Amino acid sequence: MKxxxxxxxxKQAQAILASYVEPGSRDGNKTINDLLDVLDDEELIEAMEREDAQGTGRTE
Structure with a gap:
């Protein structure tokens, strides 16, 4: 895991949302599914938990 x-x-989620807000037709279901593909990822969740445990998670 990098x-x-x-x-x-x-960054991937931001690109998906940027695509959604562009002028033209929108497909909310596709956008949600694309976001789920990126964010509902066990490795990502574990990486976030490790960062939180190490105190590197940032809050503003």
Whole structure:
């Protein structure tokens, strides 16, 4: 697992949302499914939990 897994997932999710807000037709179901594909990932969840446990999770 690369240490930047969380950052990569956030960037992918941002790209999905950016696509959704572009002018033109929208498919909300596809957008949600694409986000789930990126964010509902056991490795990502484990990476986030490790970052939280190490105190590297950032809050603002």
């Amino acid at each position: 240490p930047d897994r969380v950052r990569a997932a956030v």
